[in-house]
Amino acid sequence: MDQSIINSYNEAKKLYAAHGIQTDEVLEKLAQIKVSLHCWQGDDVRGFLFKDKELSGGIAVTGSYPGRAGTPDELRQDLEKALSLIPGKHKVNLHAIYADTKEQVDLDELAPRHFKNWVEWAKEQGLGLDFNPTCFSHPKAADGFTLSHADEEIRSFWIKHCKASRSIAEHFGRELGQPCVTNFWVPDGYKDTPVDRLAPRMRLKESLDEIFSEEMDPQYTIDAVESKLFGIGSESYVVGSHEFYMGYGLTRGKAICLDAGHFHPTEVISNKLSSILMFSEQLLLHVSRPVRWDSDHVVTMDDELLEIARELVRGDLLPRTHIGLDFFDGSINHLAAWVIGTRNTIKALLRAMLEPVEELRAIERAGDYTSRLALVEEFKSYPFGAVWDYYCASQGTPVREGWLAEVKRYEQDVLALR
Numbered sequence: 548m549d550q551s552i553i554n555s556y557n558e559a560k561k562l563y564a565a566h567g568i569q570t571d572e573v574l575e576k577l578a579q580i581k582v583s584l585h586c587w588q589g590d591d592v593r594g595f596l597f598k599d600k601e602l603s604g605g606i607a608v609t610g611s612y613p614g615r616a617g618t619p620d621e622l623r624q625d626l627e628k629a630l631s632l633i634p635g636k637h638k639v640n641l642h643a644i645y646a647d648t649k650e651q652v653d654l655d656e657l658a659p660r661h662f663k664n665w666v667e668w669a670k671e672q673g674l675g676l677d678f679n680p681t682c683f684s685h686p687k688a689a690d691g692f693t694l695s696h697a698d699e700e701i702r703s704f705w706i707k708h709c710k711a712s713r714s715i716a717e718h719f720g721r722e723l724g725q726p727c728v729t730n731f732w733v734p735d736g737y738k739d740t741p742v743d744r745l746a747p748r749m750r751l752k753e754s755l756d757e758i759f760s761e762e763m764d765p766q767y768t769i770d771a772v773e774s775k776l777f778g779i780g781s782e783s784y785v786v787g788s789h790e791f792y793m794g795y796g797l798t799r800g801k802a803i804c805l806d807a808g809h810f811h812p813t814e815v816i817s818n819k820l821s822s823i824l825m826f827s828e829q830l831l832l833h834v835s836r837p838v839r840w841d842s843d844h845v846v847t848m849d850d851e852l853l854e855i856a857r858e859l860v861r862g863d864l865l866p867r868t869h870i871g872l873d874f875f876d877g878s879i880n881h882l883a884a885w886v887i888g889t890r891n892t893i894k895a896l897l898r899a900m901l902e903p904v905e906e907l908r909a910i911e912r913a914g915d916y917t918s919r920l921a922l923v924e925e926f927k928s929y930p931f932g933a934v935w936d937y938y939c940a941s942q943g944t945p946v947r948e949g950w951l952a953e954v955k956r957y958e959q960d961v962l963a964l965r
């Protein structure tokens with residue numbers, strides 16, 4: 548390792564130690580945290596099963612940056628490259644449409660064999676896998692309804708798909724020796740104000756109860772349910788609202804998934820973590836960045852990211868929280884998006900771990916809000932960068948923007964040839 552990185556780290560170490568923060572221990576803890584990289588950033592949410600089908604479900608990717616993955620092998624190659632530039636050992640989050648098979652198979656017939664190559668690859672790479680049923684970009688989701696559809700035939704198709712997804716997830720968990728988080732998100736909703744808000748919600752509840760009727764070992768798979776406020780084409784009403792899934796998750800023992808882009812523009816998920824985890828065993832996060840709407844921008848080091856990280860660290864909520872990413876930007880290099888968003892998420896957690904939490908808590912309890920504000924603000928310019936650089940180097944990953952040259956080289960040697 549470069550001596551200047553070690554020297555800067557040692558200087559930073561002393562400053563943090565003066566506040567009772569042991570940086571070596573912090574880095575050991577940080578290395579244990581897994582972030583789930585969403586495969587769909589790699590190909591603009593197209594998948595491989597129905598490549599010609601337009602993206603639907605009220606979500607949108609903009610941009611036409613060249614080089615996106617067009618085959619499972621390309622996607623895995625890109626993920627490997629991105630992961631080599633991110634410190635730590637992580638997970639990859641798959642959607643059902645990313646099945647790697649030559650069979651012509653519809654979503655309701657998917658089985659673990661269609662993901663064999665993914666499992667083999669994850670084993671080789673020492674990665675965990677997470678999973679999602681894909682309830683969009685399919686003719687049976689064309690009118691915007693899936694699990695809450697009024698047509699029984701369509702509803703059962705989606706129930707079958709979700710059940711199949713759970714079996715695939717369980718298989719992942721068994722094979723990889725770590726739980727696969729299966730996230731259920733459906734786009735169902737109305738463009739305009741509905742007359743009957745209740746009936747679709749009753750149907751969604753029934754569908755979910757049916758999907759979860761088979762008990763599965765949490766050692767292998769953990770179910771999560773994701774709410775949304777609105778989507779394109781479901782501006783006035785979303786069946787699976789926050790209140791719906793709060794109730795559902797809490798009464799059924801399912802993890803609640805909070806996507807940072809799924810709330811009102813000034814509403815933040817960081818303020819929800821301590822409440823939800825008081826009543827729920829586990830939580831799934833979709834770390835994203837909404838810009839005026841659920842735009843799924845690449846995660847940056849903004850106030851909300853830092854606040855999410857602080858909540859997880861200060862409340863000791865990390866052991867019960869699964870951290871997933873959810874953004875898709877087609878206007879920049881697809882790998883760079885993963886690297887920037889994931890490195891920022893990990894770096895935010897590090898920053899939060901490098902705050903004098905106990906000292907701050909005592910100050911707050913004593914009512915000394917002046918010192919609270921002063922210390923929190925001063926810590927923003929403590930040398931966390933030196934600790935981050937040391938961490939990246941010790942994990943064998945590029946320091947600072949060193950990763951960018953590697954992405955550019957990869958773009959020239961690999962992506963440009965696609």
Ligand SMILES: C[C@H](O)[C@H](O)[C@@H](O)C(=O)CO
Nearest residue numbers: 587606679732773806873
């Ligand atoms: C593709 C994802 O499942 C999707 O982004 C979902 O998680 C979501 O957030 C929809 O807005």
Ligand SMILES: [Mn+2]
Nearest residue numbers: 773806833873
């Ligand atoms: Mn999401």
